[in-house]
Amino acid sequence: MIKADVVIIGSGLASLMAADILSVTKNVIIITKSSVTDSNSVLAQGGIAAAISGDDDWRDHFFDTIRAGCYHNDETMTEFLVRQGPSVIDSLINKGIDFDRCKDGSYALGKEGAHSRRRILHSGGDATGKELVMKLLARVKEKTTIIEHEFAIDILIQNRTCIGVYTKNSEERKTTYIAPSVILATGGIGQLYEVTSNSEQATGDGIAMAYRAGATIADMEFVQFHPTMLVKSSKGIGLVSEAVRGEGARIVTEKGDFLMAGKHPLEDLAPRDVVARAINEHLCKNELLYLDISNIEHFTTRFPSIATMCEKASIDLKHHRIPIAPGAHFMMGGVVTNEKGETSIPGLYAVGEVARTGVHGANRLASNSLLECVVFAAEIAKEILRKQQISSFFVPATEKATREIGHLPSELEIKEVMTKGVGIVRTRQSLKEALSWFTTYRFAMLHLKNFTTTLEQQKICNMLTVGYLIALAAWERTESRGGHYRTDYPNSHERKWKHKTIYFSGGSEKPLVTTNCQEKLSV
Template sequence: MTVIKADVVIIGSGLASLMVADILSVTKNVIIITKSNVTDSNSLLAQGGIAAAISGDDDWRDHFFDTIRAGCYHNDETMTEFLVRQGPSVIDSLIEKGIDFDRCKDKSYALGKEGAHGRRRILHSGGDATGKELVMKLLARVKENTTIIEHEYAIDLLIQNGTCIGVYTKNSEQSKSTYIAPFIILATGGIGQLYEVTSNSEQATGDGIAMAFRAGAAIADMEFVQFHPTMLVKSSKGIGLVSEAVRGEGARIVTEKGDFLMAGKHPLEDLAPRDVVARAINEHLCKNGLLYLDISNIEHFTKRFPSIAAICEKANIDLHDNRIPIAPGAHFMMGGVVTNEKGETSIPGLYAVGEVARTGVHGANRLASNSLLECVVFATEIANEILQKQQFSSIFVPVMEEEGTRKIGHLPSELEIKEVMTKCVGIVRTRQSLKEALSWFTTYRFAMLHWKNINITIEQQKICNMITVGYLITLAAWERTESRGGHYRTDHPHSLERKWKHKTIYFSGASEKPYVSAKCIEKLSV
């Protein structure tokens, strides 16, 4: 087995990863490990933009309250204030790094408006290619000083005396390596691929959350999964995302008869918070009625939204009809590995940033275009924290145990996991559906353990991670018997703002039994 040492090892290659590497690689030996191509991430797919209170009629307090309201008052207010106050300075730093944001003819920023925002404060690049602009510009900078290892799959975190000191990996040829560093950073993205329809990259299978959980890190808010209301669909299959910015520019959700779906359902109608719009669309679709995004109010649509126009063209959607067929799809995980403002997890030496992290800034429902902001703000904080810390001088490097001949038991297919999550733990949940899902997941509890002396392939590893994360989402949804934000239960559909009875639901793999959830299931007789 190969042992590689570095100052910093980052797992994942999205915007958060590249931002950390850009700051640290000038003085540190930084290695980025990614299980696919370096550009294959949710960040690259981000169409919407990045939110910041930079206009003269805007203020961080307005951005703060919009974020809190969208998050259904489940947000960590201290962390949320920190996030939005950093917005303007973050934009300045990105411009210094060469990022070009769209401007009006008078050279002012072309600010967009999206759901639940009270002001126009969304900066875009390339119309609807903001994520691509950020990723490609930062990647060009990072490549100069950073080692990037592609097609290397992180298997498990290496914990020594309660501290994270490295990560075990395998490549496509099943060759194993151990990466050792005083700072290990999870930047592995989200969990969208656990559902049948998703806006996420194919790599978003929750690997970082599963690894952190097995290592004993605190995990929270797993029940809060955001479904984007407007995925382009054809023949019931998700083709690509139609950004909320399209509705911000005047598009309306309409029925086949041309009726406005959101009229009378919320004061903000089509720009209501995502959970509200997604549930309204889901309810209509369940009655077998098709829905569309009417773009007739948007002039020069293909110029304003070139990426979306290209997706429609590829799917043979004629934009001259001014209607794009839509349905909700899994989009963003508000929960994840618990961190503080410096990106530190409950395990010393282990950091998390981006969608894999639960910073608390999104509450129960993320405000549109706050995700890229979160990536950049907390990536900067992690980098600055690491620059101030001293590295340890020497550590004992254990060797990963050799795999034996014993094989892992029968595992479900990826498709089966998607079907269970979509049917039972989707946009709308019931006590019975959650009970059914928990029962199904517990039959695969063996897949959630550490695999010592077990011969396991990379594909099996992915399935095990998906089972672990699906189980945590399901259990958290079972435990939270109210409805809030991205978590909606038909048996408890109504809750008043600020009066929810539940606090944050935490899990940790470092319990006296392999899983806290196993005890919960026994107690609830599921």
């Protein structure tokens, strides 16, 4: 048994930001199931959005975020996020982050899909996430205990309060960590799908653990698919940042026709769900699509990471075409939190993609994810520092599970079911078939503690749990909105949107549908 003031699960940007603030006065332990630099944050090519230019305003950023989110956003949380933008940039600069600048010394602000202004800051060209992570990691590694290759199994609950977490290492040895504050920063769920931009570690573990512990989960039907994944032989290789289209690249057919012409007023910079569906429609007809980069001068200098990725995949950029397809990119839903990062379980916090803050609505605005990580990680740290923590808990002996888990599907089977049944385009029949398949494994979702499992089986059970929640939420929302598109309700628009949020009460197999969306904007 190991004791700490704060235990953080995950090692991405949100984790490191919280640790940087907390570790000044607190004993902080970071636990990650792989290496500390293996996260979605490191893979983030896009930048961080903030209204810092003279012709921009937080209200413009707010309305862009709300519109992209299809008016499903929490207004108060969204306003808080965007108003924090400029001060967040200042705080990052004070921590040693260098953002790219123009020759005159001004920030080199980029524009991405659904933004009305140039407000995207980058660091290292197309390696913003990696630059942020490495700079913060350098700050925290000397003052924080970092434990790599250890898998968080379950949250330890006593008297309906989180008091720690159970883990297993690569040798299946179990460890109990006791702490009055546990922060989930485990990232997203992209590995549930066949093509994804996400790290191999993004299997929804944090959401599954929180659900089993009794936390409230919401908005699981809203999965964002990034339109432009580099693909070769139908296999996803890596992400081609939206910033490429922001600098003039166009999506074209094999004949050279512009795919998005006439499909949306913003054409190639339309919201991600719109572009992803347009590409998917052509791919379903076995028509190949490309990103035409001929309009971008000095591409390899401007986007060095993408150029290197293309080179490794043997894509010759002299032809100015990058083969693309959509891939699972971001989960808008997750563990419900307030503005302080608190979940429905005292002592348990969630931040980053694992959390459902409400700022992304039904469809995340480009480059708001890194902003969310930094803003709410700082708020969690402030709240924990403000609280009088009690670390004296009685930890009861756990009952040893003796039953074998039995047959479980493979990871590839889960990916196939999710891609086919709960992917970019969903139907009543596809959702029904997916739910029927997931239901046969319900024993592995709610009663996992009754079984002995290996690390691989634990991961599969987590993926089954999250996949089931996504499918069930998608079944319950009988409309198309943002990242959730149903062909049986294809013409949903603002006047027809159902103002409701689909919650799951942790441990319950039935969704709780409540009306929780504003009828109009107040800002």
